[in-house]
Amino acid sequence: MRGFTIATALEALDKREITASWLFDTCANAITTHDGTLNSFITPTLEQGRAHAKAADDARAQGKTGPLLGIPLGIKDLFCTTGVRTTAASRILGDFVPPYESTVTQNLLDAGAVFAGKTNLDEFAMGSGNLTSAFGPVQNPWKRTGSEAALVPGGSSGGSAAAVAGGLVLGATGTDTGGSIRQPASFCGIVGMKPTYGRCSRFGTIAFASSLDQAGPMTRDVTDSAIMLGAMAGFDPRDSTSVDRAVPDYRAALERGVRGMRVGIPKEYHAPGMSPEIEALWTQGIDWLRAEGAEIVDVSLPHTKYGLPTYYIVALAEASSNLARYDGVRFGKRVPAETLDALYEATRAAGFGAEVRRRVLLGTYVLSAGYYDAYYLRAQKVRTLIQRDFLSAFENVDVLLTPTAPSAAFATNEVPDDPVQMYLNDIFTVPASMAGVPAISVPAGLDGQGLPLGLQLIGKFFDEETLYAAARVLERSAGFTHVPALWAGAAA
Amino acid sequence: MSGYRIEGSTGLWEIVVGLEVHAQVISQAKLFSGASASYGGEPNTHVSLIDAGFPGMLPVLNAECVAQAVRTGLGLNAEINLFSRFDRKNYFYADLPTGYQISQFAHPIIGTGTVEIELADGTVRHIGVTRLHLEQDAGKSMHDQDPTRSFIDLNRAGVALMEIVSEPDIRSPEEAGAYLRKLRQILRYLGTCDGNMEEGSMRADVNVSVRKPGEEFRTRCEIKNVNSIRFVMQAIEVEAARQIEVWESGGTVDQETRLFDSARGETRSLRSKEDAHDYRYFPDPDLLPLVIEQPWIDALKAALPELPEAKRARLEAEYGITRYESGVLTVEQAVADFYETVARDADARLATNWILGDFFAALNRTGRSIENSPVSAQALRELLGLISDQTINGKIAKDVLEIMVETGEAPLQIVDREGLRQVTDTGAIDAAIADILAANADKVAEYRSGKDKLFGFFVGQTMKAMKGKANPAMVNDALKKQLAE
């Protein structure tokens, strides 16, 4: 639904210019038309969605309201949804149908949202290109100028990003462990917000790395992001890491502007080999904020280069343990065998893809006897240093501005063989995840080949409001109105 | 030091034992979920999706389980750690739904403490407690229902356990038994674990090694999940004998996990060595460190019940009973409470003798426990009151107790209905004695010529004549008087 954003659709719904059913059917048609190409959905739920859209119309007719009443959304297939197959894009979950609803999706349902289906992702959210899904890769709706080559949407929330960018839904949920909301948002030209760790409940969301996983909204614009986060966020007593803190009115912060805001530019983010286009866009972003009255401050985050290796140790250690429950006994896929251990080994060999296997083995290794201190314990200490970098930077500045990713979307055949090269995609997003601070990616321009590039703003703990205010300024200044190839050809 | 030694072919051996006791915490709900922690239940009913390890499910710590651990720590005179933490112990097993057990490995909630034990010969020893930590129980596998499959019931999965680890201070099977009995007693007094070993709410892993006296420790073996005190003592004996034989035949004992087979009276290796455990402990990222505060601990401490040692000392001082008697009367809190209800402001000696004697005998005979005793403490107290105020004599009281046990009637009601009141009428006693002396002139003559022993015969005859109801002291006095005439 390229024509509407969440905010404009809500306005039209309230004015009775459109109905939720019409809005949903429009999305459903777009899904039917385009998802054969994009593969952004694993399990569309069009029938259930239609019923919910109808219910939303009825509710509105009875004078009821809701912050997302009647808005069609995509749900990353990592959020458990009652009665709807939830796969984490893994074979190992088989036809798992949760008898429970994740807190985040329940919050969205309570806000009146209508789910169009479960979106594709990297298997167990492990990847940066949406290439590891057991349900096949997702295609980015964007194409390079003059090229038909399919590009990756980024990962792991690539299905959500592609569905939003392609206009198949008005917004979608993502989860971000080391950049899985922000990097695909950058690749697909949309807004992706990773809130402060503890802002959105993890209850009912399939875990990758518990100390890092955080849900967030993926939307067409900054305003929609603020609306959607307001509905997703909140304290949840069922998640011990959820923070008991009121959810502010994010939308009210949108037009605060950046006058007097101190914006830090971390010098370590000038990564060697970064493309001049991204370097230029970053400079452009600095100029935009300065022009609106922000004060630009050079800062240093000295442990930045250790972010990625630290992340891989911590995240993979936690993942190796979190994924132990997929054993073929209580739910999911099972490969029968003669003995219990043979059943485990056969089930997990057949059920996990190559990248998940690689990560579980690495996580097992770094925790194993004799290596714990050298790897895991050391990484958690370095993580403290990384967090301290941010805390001391935030003594002087209100936000940090950086590029979101070191490149634009790439083609499947350009994926490096070396996993470490692939991991470098997350180089700018991982540090904020390690520190637990919020960060948002805003589409800021196109590269020379016509592909979107994002800028990232990183904020203080629980200061999503300042992020939204600054993001809105970037958005306005960039005037990003480009549309993906999917729409350029079609009747936009 | 204990003198327990085992004689081998190369000389005397000493055994070294440490116990890891898993005690189920008394609580309504499980350690990290709201499912019921109660025993039994249809299979897989006391199970939440958290216990079953479903995707996205998260643990939230039960406050009462923490309080129970702290109470237990206080009862063991142990350090209470204001900071503790939950770690994951990673391993795969059929009854472990998440693939890890949440336990407190690096930072237990309770540090070092001590348990005082008393042996049969009166020796007192102090067994060190290394630590106490909270952890989850596993589910149950059943192997007998199907030829090719084991069945899994997760009702127990996630129930809170306290693992109480002793120092390797135990030197004999007897000490192990005494330690477990004492620990169970303390837990039951505290109300933190019911100590029911049949239902598995208390089980022990037994670490056994042997050495020549004065030597360093040798390799130990862990005997897993022994579920009675008797079996623990047996397992230590047979495992020590096995190890001695290994050493003496020139072999070496391998550190391994073993199982005690009570039917065969032997231990055997449980898991092969190649499958060495590597639990990959790390802090559970789903849980924050557990931080507790001193005032909360102080409040728990203030509300703690009187514990066995303190109670013993007090009972000895207040009721003038012996160390042996105080031991028996405080085995269970309910017994001590019963005793005090009977003995308070009464003839404590009489109460002690009656409870340890006739009353315990009646309990044994009827197979009842103190909690469902056929005679209430109040009723027993009344009965003994009837002795003290001379309404009945001790002999008659025994008969009355029998009737009380059978019918549950109040003692005075029985006494009145059966006409058992003691006869204190000196006239009636004198008359009865006169008759007996007249009928036994020969015996009177023998008595008077110095055969003192016959006095008992006259007492017996008099009591018999008075259907046992005469006041024994008055019978004695009157007999002495008449025989002296």
Next chain:
Amino acid sequence: MPLDAQTVRRIARLARIGVADDELVPLGHELDGIIGWVEQLGEVDVDGVPPMIGTGLAMPRLREDAVTDGNRREDVLSNAPDRVDAYFTVPKVVE
């Protein structure tokens, strides 16, 4: 330290992921590349630095001791790949 086939086999065994014999060496190379890369953390001075636990934001939280869950056997068993009556099953475990 290179990850030889034996090490890979040991880790795979710990993780209960079946790995074919002919995969052990290539997998070892792959893992070794990543391990070599993360080892750059060895150069960071972490003396006296506490390891991070959580992100230091949430307050420790305790639940009241009340039965609020359970008695949902069908929910618990409805996804079981092999169930018999009210039980999950596994291949027979011999102890």
